Amino acid sequence: MSTIRPILVVAGIGNASGTGAATARLFAKNGYRVALIARNADQVNNAAAEINKSGGEAAAFPVKSYDYTDVTNVFQTIRQYQWPSQEKVEIRAALWNASHGVWKGFLDVTEEDIQASAQANIVAPFAFSRAAISAFKENDIDDHGRRGTLLFTGATASIRGNVVTSAFAAGKHALRALSQSLAKEFGKENIHVAHAIIDGGILTERSLARHADSKSQEEYKNNHDIRLSPESIAESYLYLTNQDRSAWTWELDREWHFIGLRRRFGGV
Ligand SMILES: *[C@@H]1O[C@H](CO)[C@@H](O)[C@H](O)[C@H]1NC(C)=O
Ligand SMILES: *[C@@H]1O[C@H](CO)[C@@H](O)[C@H](O)[C@H]1NC(C)=O
Numbered sequence: 001m002s003t004i005r006p007i008l009v010v011a012g013i014g015n016a017s018g019t020g021a022a023t024a025r026l027f028a029k030n031g032y033r034v035a036l037i038a039r040n041a042d043q044v045n046n047a048a049a050e051i052n053k054s055g056g057e058a059a060a061f062p063v064k065s066y067d068y069t070d071v072t073n074v075f076q077t078i079r080q081y082q083w084p085s086q087e088k089v090e091i092r093a094a095l096w097n098a099s100h101g102v103w104k105g106f107l108d109v110t111e112e113d114i115q116a117s118a119q120a121n122i123v124a125p126f127a128f129s130r131a132a133i134s135a136f137k138e139n140d141i142d143d144h145g146r147r148g149t150l151l152f153t154g155a156t157a158s159i160r161g162n163v164v165t166s167a168f169a170a171g172k173h174a175l176r177a178l179s180q181s182l183a184k185e186f187g188k189e190n191i192h193v194a195h196a197i198i199d200g201g202i203l204t205e206r207s208l209a210r211h212a213d214s215k216s217q218e219e220y221k222n223n224h225d226i227r228l229s230p231e232s233i234a235e236s237y238l239y240l241t242n243q244d245r246s247a248w249t250w251e252l253d254r255e256w257h258f259i260g261l262r263r264r265f266g267g268v
């Protein structure tokens, strides 16, 4: 194992209360430098500052949009970024967590909705994957047979369409197809590609804010049967990244425990 500190690149940080940020925090605690990509400059700067403050090393890379050119360019900026300790930059892990959700009946879906879903769920992750894989190919193979790990956050809509998800599910199905194709093509080149189906609501400040009164907020926060925690998803991403090549998993399906509750609380 080389002594160079590895870098995790995460796209999709939102306002730092969800999966992307929890993954960045956990990897930072485990010796990774983390490069954070998001569209909101203030939020991504705050997220990086927070990780720095708690002893990690993070840098923020805001993007104007998740289009092919911006994603390609920001990855190039990350590759050229001078981290303070001047060690060689070695990107070992990358997570595509950005997304664009559309929840509308089919006849209400506009061309803009379809374009936005295709952009964030297909076109931009193609650019991200290309840049990540190109970076991994320059890495040496480590003691566990790896050059790098590319992770994708999926959703229930990755494998199942539903009444209001035509545009979203089409995008998420495509993202899964991309990740499966890459897993097959690059596994033999020591690059691990994995897709995680997050089959349910995730506890974030935003999802919590959707619960009107404090009683249902408390229940949502404390009842582990009705929502997923970003920290435990992050643990799964670290686990995937640490897998030995002989046991690589392509897909994790985080099935929700209680079907009845899924019906009650959504989960598209
Ligand atoms: C966090 O620390 C890194 C490295 O020490 C530095 O390059 C970066 O500018 C800092 N970022 C913020 C937002 O404080
Ligand atoms: C990260 O992925 C989760 C799970 O799909 C999603 O809820 C969240 O909105 C994503 N974050 C961003 C910034 O897109």
Ligand SMILES: *[C@@H]1O[C@H](CO)[C@@H](O)[C@H](O)[C@H]1NC(C)=O
Residues within 6 Å of the ligand: 015, 016, 017, 205, 206, 209
């Ligand atoms: C994140 O967004 C939610 C609602 O959208 C809000 O309640 C929360 O305060 C925000 N958190 C931060 C750190 O900005």
